[in-house]
Each structure stands twice: as structure tokens, then as C-alpha cells.
Amino acid sequence: MSTISVAILVTQGFSTYHVSVPLILFGDTVSEKRLFRRLLCAEKPALIWSNEGTAIQVDHGLEVFSQVDIVIVPFWEDVRKRPSRALLNALVKAREAGAQIVGLCLGTFVLAYAGLLNGHMAATHWEYEEHFRALFPSVQLNLNELYVDDNGLITSAGTAAAMDCCLYIIREHCGSRIANQIARRMVTPPHREGGQAQYITHPVIQKTADSRINMVLDYLRLNLQKPHDINSLAEYASMSRRTLTRHFSKATGMTVVEWITAARLHRSQMLLENMDISIEQVAEQAGFQSTATFRQNFRCRFDVSPTEWRRIFRGTRK
Incomplete structure (x- = not known):
């Protein structure tokens, strides 16, 4: 050669x-x-x-x-x-x-x-x-x-x-x-x-130019662990379902479901990096209905599993 x-x-x-x-x-x-x-x-x-x-x-x-x-x-x-x-x-x-x-x-x-x-x-x-x-x-x-x-x-x-x-x-x-x-x-x-991909930060929009949508975002952030649907959120914001959907998308560039999922994933990252709790507990505290759903969404977004994420950023095999 x-x-x-x-x-x-x-x-x-x-x-x-x-x-x-x-x-x-x-x-x-x-x-x-x-x-x-x-x-x-x-x-x-x-x-x-x-x-x-x-x-x-x-x-x-x-x-x-x-x-x-x-x-x-x-x-x-x-x-x-x-x-x-x-x-x-x-x-x-x-x-x-x-x-x-x-x-x-x-x-x-x-x-x-x-x-x-x-x-x-x-x-x-x-x-x-x-x-x-x-x-x-x-x-x-x-x-x-x-x-x-x-x-x-x-x-x-x-x-x-x-x-x-x-x-x-x-x-x-x-x-x-x-x-x-x-x-x-x-x-x-x-x-x-x-x-x-796993190193790229994905900030979740916290504030928008729409005060009513900001009120919904604040509520969601404080209640990520709870289940949410468009109807209950529309009632909370005193808006119709259609109006909420339109205003939310215009203000955040995301659907309600996309924002909630992104916010839950962001919280799960913080929990994995800073808390000594099980993957099941991370899924629960981040607001996912099941550990399987959490794992699926996490890998789809970050191309690694929650366990791999923890190992990468904490140097642990737990």
C-alpha cells in the first residue's frame, strides 16, 4: 500500500x-x-x-x-x-x-x-x-x-x-x-x-405574543404530569376548541400535542441527568402515560434510549 x-x-x-x-x-x-x-x-x-x-x-x-x-x-x-x-x-x-x-x-x-x-x-x-x-x-x-x-x-x-x-x-x-x-x-x-442529535438543545417555547396562549403554557408547565385534552384546555382558556388550536399553532409553531410532548421530553432529560430515580419514575414524573410510550418518544426524538442518555450525560449505567 x-x-x-x-x-x-x-x-x-x-x-x-x-x-x-x-x-x-x-x-x-x-x-x-x-x-x-x-x-x-x-x-x-x-x-x-x-x-x-x-x-x-x-x-x-x-x-x-x-x-x-x-x-x-x-x-x-x-x-x-x-x-x-x-x-x-x-x-x-x-x-x-x-x-x-x-x-x-x-x-x-x-x-x-x-x-x-x-x-x-x-x-x-x-x-x-x-x-x-x-x-x-x-x-x-x-x-x-x-x-x-x-x-x-x-x-x-x-x-x-x-x-x-x-x-x-x-x-x-x-x-x-x-x-x-x-x-x-x-x-x-x-x-x-x-x-x-442527542447533544442538540431543543428549547420549549415559554412565552409568546399571545397572552391567552401564555396562560395555557404556564398551566401546562405546572401540570405536565396530568393528562390533557384540547377540550379541557379550551375550557380553561375560555376559548373554543377550534380557536385554541388555531391560536396555539400560530403562537408557538406547534400543535398542542407537539408542545406537551416536547415539554415532557425536556423535563425527562433534566430528570435523567440530575435525579437518581428509575426510568419508570422518570416517565411518570415527566407526564407520560406509560414507560413504553416514554421510551418510544424519547428514542424517536433523540435517537438514543433514556438509559443511554443517562449514561452519556452522567457516566452511569443505571
Whole structure:
């Protein structure tokens, strides 16, 4: 197997972690033999400093991009700042030359600025969803995956997902045995189940511009454990069933049932993360009629079970 050349972009104020992940995984220390040839690149080769006070000596310019197998953009400091024309052109030329182009975390924004992701699917950190969608409406943003490979354009979700993405690339080029071996040395799973959906916050609307709907929301929040139906809520709000349904949807963007389910799921998250009670008790206190219904709704919304959620966020197997 021939050595695979990998160019890693380093920018002023780079993130030490984001750059170190591909630097280590595509290096010589985690595999038995040299599989990759790393080239650190910058617009102006020099000693480049991170915001954390570390520095990297970069010896190659952007012209290297069109000469390698893989180009990695591991970081971008300001998603609203358009990269230089020189950098964007270098990425386009690399793509035209047949290189895989990789954007880790916010590095995805750089690929999108270059126009490489137009019409393609991509991933990035969930906290920057609104920024990304506003800037790049032609890109199909996927926040349910840790990484996305769309025809050699490979992008990943936030911080820790960079390692998953790099291991995927190694697996594709070198096979599962080598990827698994490297993962073991890094003491990380060779392939993590699930995506980043469970880390995305889903705030439940608390207040609206409609005072009558606010009164209903306040009542529901205080009584989530009780069963509710449209008729009883309409009577509580002194509105007809049809009027309540129309006003509720207009004010919250959700149906009554959707809001109640979202609120109960949000409460269940808090209970799982902070209370030492059984899953059955969580379901009851969150207002679900049965544990089975709770489990089904929870997995449908967050793509993990309540038990897995507790393990992820509390480090417990209970």
C-alpha cells in the first residue's frame, strides 16, 4: 500500500485540539508503519501561534493542496469571515485534481465558502446551524450524523467528532483492521454509534405574543404530569376548541400535542441527568402515560434510549 499524502491547513489563532487530531491520527506514532505523509500548510509558511499559546512550524504553502490525496481544514475561527481568495482557489484546484477535501467542525464553513458543498450534504457543529443555513442555502446540512462523506467531500460535527471522522477516512483508505488498531491505541471506539442529535438543545417555547396562549403554557408547565385534552384546555382558556388550536399553532409553531410532548421530553432529560430515580419514575414524573410510550418518544426524538442518555450525560449505567 502506497503512502497517502495529507495536507493539513494551519491558520493564525488555530485551535490546538482541532489541529492535533489529524496531526496525530495521520502521523507515525499510532500505526505500526508509515501510512501517511503529513504536510502542514498555510498561506504564508511560518511559525504559527494558536489562541492557547502553542505554536506549529509550517513549512508548506497552499500550492501543496493540488499535489496531495487528502486536504484537511480542521478549524475556522470566525464563521462569518470569508476566507481569502487564495485559500478558496487552492481548495477548488485540489478538488479538481482529485483530492478528498475534509472540513472538521467549523472547517466545513471554509469548504462551503469555496462553493464545494453546493448541492452536497454536509455536517458541522450543531450550535452553528442557523449561521450555516443562512450563509449556504444550497448545502444540505445534516445534523444527525457525526460525519458525512458526499463523494469525497467529508465534513464532521463538533470537536470530538473530528476523531470519528479521521478514523473513518483511515478505515476507507487502509481498512478496518488498521483503523481499529489505531483506535485502540487512542483508547477510543473505532466507530461510535449515533450522531450529534442527542447533544442538540431543543428549547420549549415559554412565552409568546399571545397572552391567552401564555396562560395555557404556564398551566401546562405546572401540570405536565396530568393528562390533557384540547377540550379541557379550551375550557380553561375560555376559548373554543377550534380557536385554541388555531391560536396555539400560530403562537408557538406547534400543535398542542407537539408542545406537551416536547415539554415532557425536556423535563425527562433534566430528570435523567440530575435525579437518581428509575426510568419508570422518570416517565411518570415527566407526564407520560406509560414507560413504553416514554421510551418510544424519547428514542424517536433523540435517537438514543433514556438509559443511554443517562449514561452519556452522567457516566452511569443505571
